[in-house]
Amino acid sequence: MIEALGVRKTYPGRPVLRGVDLMVQEGETLAIIGGSGCGKSTFLKCVIGLVRPDSGSIKVDGTDITRLTRESEIAMYRRRFGYLFQEAALFDSLSVWENVTFGLRYLTNIPAHRYRAIARDKLALVGLKDVEDLRPSELSGGMKKRVALARAIAAEPSYILYDEPTTGLDPIMSDVINDLILDLQKALGTTAIVVTHDMKSAYKVASRIAMIHEGRVLAAAHPEIIKITNDPYIRQFVDGLSQGPIKMKLKEFEPETAEPAGKGGGR
Ligand SMILES: Nc1ncnc2c1ncn2[C@@H]1O[C@H](COP(=O)(O)OP(=O)(O)OP(=O)(O)O)[C@@H](O)[C@H]1O
Numbered sequence: 707m708i709e710a711l712g713v714r715k716t717y718p719g720r721p722v723l724r725g726v727d728l729m730v731q732e733g734e735t736l737a738i739i740g741g742s743g744c745g746k747s748t749f750l751k752c753v754i755g756l757v758r759p760d761s762g763s764i765k766v767d768g769t770d771i772t773r774l775t776r777e778s779e780i781a782m783y784r785r786r787f788g789y790l791f792q793e794a795a796l797f798d799s800l801s802v803w804e805n806v807t808f809g810l811r812y813l814t815n816i817p818a819h820r821y822r823a824i825a826r827d828k829l830a831l832v833g834l835k836d837v838e839d840l841r842p843s844e845l846s847g848g849m850k851k852r853v854a855l856a857r858a859i860a861a862e863p864s865y866i867l868y869d870e871p872t873t874g875l876d877p878i879m880s881d882v883i884n885d886l887i888l889d890l891q892k893a894l895g896t897t898a899i900v901v902t903h904d905m906k907s908a909y910k911v912a913s914r915i916a917m918i919h920e921g922r923v924l925a926a927a928h929p930e931i932i933k934i935t936n937d938p939y940i941r942q943f944v945d946g947l948s949q950g951p952i953k954m955k956l957k958e959f960e961p962e963t964a965e966p967a968g969k970g971g972g973r
């Protein structure tokens with residue numbers, strides 16, 4: 707279980723997270739949506755300990771990453787996670803199969819002679835065949851994304867953080883990836899956070915969808931609720947409209963600067 711409370715992060719001169727409260731139950735897939743630059747990737751990086759919040763806590767199975775200081779403790783904490791970087795972040799000097807299995811020596815006791823076969827299996831899951839010996843520079847953008855996805859799931863982690871898993875993929879491949887996320891959740895009981903702009907994907911894979919706006923969570927609700935909400939900000943976002951109001955907020959958690967009551971219909 708992941709439990710984030712009051713997570714704040716300001717980059718120099720730029721407040722990003724202003725008190726994010728989010729709970730992800732074991733076996734749940736939480737989708738995070740929100741405008742570009744609202745801090746979704748920053749939040750995932752806080753969860754995995756790549757970015758340290760200014761304040762707040764993020765507990766995973768009771769361990770608060772914000773309180774860990776020793777490299778060895780942080781490394782141990784990270785072993786539970788698979789992480790799909792938004793930009794794929796493959797090593798250019800390594801082949802595809804070496805990229806996919808890069809973490810296995812740190813995360814598992816699997817003997818090295820099995821890595822190539824594991825890479826082939828994981829690549830097949832993301833719809834890639836006969837690419838093991840290619841270099842990242844020889845792949846299309848969507849292929850890189852899928853190789854990075856194969857790497858994120860290679861060690862079969864208990865938690866997977868997906869940063870825009872379907873961005874840059876064609877609609878059919880996007881759905882293959884959605885099915886993969888669902889299959890991992892069903893077969894392995896994976897707990898996941900999926901950051902996405904792809905509402906079709908969010909509706910399909912998520913047990914709840916949380917929207918971040920102005921550094922806080924506006925709403926965290928079942929996809930069917932999000933689909934029918936009348937909240938103008940959420941409507942504007944999910945319907946992809948350039949025009950919209952947007953001071954009204956739906957809240958699951960009440961931040962310090964609460965809006966007047968009675969505005970948050972539709973939940
Ligand atoms: N390392 C950094 N140093 C300074 N500012 C940063 C850094 N990383 C992110 N930011 C800023 O923080 C804000 C949030 O960035 P973040 O990448 O978390 O957004 P996002 O919600 O993931 O956006 P997108 O949907 O475009 O991926 C942006 O204004 C960005 O410029």
Ligand SMILES: [Mg+2]
Nearest residue numbers: 746747748792
């Ligand atoms: Mg991002």
